[in-house]
Amino acid sequence: MARIRPEARGGKSGAGRVRIIGGAWRSRSITFPAAEGLRPTPDRVRETVFNWLGQSLEGKRCLDLFAGSGALGLEAASRHAAHVTLVEKQHRVFAALRENAARLGATQCTLIKDDALAWLRRDTAVYDVIFLDPPFAAALLPAVWPLVGPRLAGDGVVYLESGAPLALPEGWALFKSARAGMVYFGLACREPAEAL
Incomplete structure (x- = not known):
């Protein structure tokens, strides 16, 4: 699991820290406040996911x-993604995210403070990789799927993470999956048109 530890002396109580595991910012730490539902993707899971995606995401949105x-988003940026959009609604968590991006010099990142589903309904961009790691207790994945399809490039992939075995709606296929402790994760894509 991720090495989540209290910040160094003088830091805020209950704060945590994870490290970026590859790319330009390898071994740099990002910090985050304690918040309900906030559970960073563990190191070993991120390592597996980015092995699946390829060590470099150069040119990817x-x-x-x-x-x-x-x-996840900052790891993608560290691995040379062309652009990364990060959406977070909790004020304290968003403030920490903004501080981390500034400290890393993550100029290819756009940070948006908004409800994920509300924002996705308005968004018109298309992405090569979409990371879906909602708070497990919120059971948001079923509500997200109908909104994701129009935002995904034709050959794009969706990373999903859940506290329960992964279930996909019709028209989607899971082509990589694994489990680490209580975390189920995988990569999904649209099924070929002939398979629908």
């Missing part, structure tokens, strides 16, 4: 829809 700590 990515969306981290429930950004939280920013561990």
Whole structure:
């Protein structure tokens, strides 16, 4: 699991820290406040996911829809994604995300403070990689799927993470999946048209 520890002396009580595991910012730490539902993707899960995606995301447009700590989106930016949009609605969590992006010099990142579903309904961009890691207790994945399809490039992939076995709606296929403790995760894509 991710090494989540209190900040160094003088830091805020209950805050945590995770490290970026690859790319330009390898071994740099990002910090985040304690917040309900905030559970950064563990190190070993991120390592597996970015092995699946390829070590470099050069030229890719990515969306981290429930950004939280920013561990997934900032990892993608570290691995040379062309652009990463991170959406987070909790004020304190968003403030920490903004501070981390500024400290890293993450100029290819756009940070949006908004409800993920409300924002996605208005968004018109298309992404090569969409990260879906909503708070497990919120059970948001079923509500997100209908909104994701129009935002995904033809050959794009969706990363999803859940506290329960992964279930996809009709028209989607899971082509990579694994489990780490109580975390189920995988990569999904649209099924070929002939398979629908």
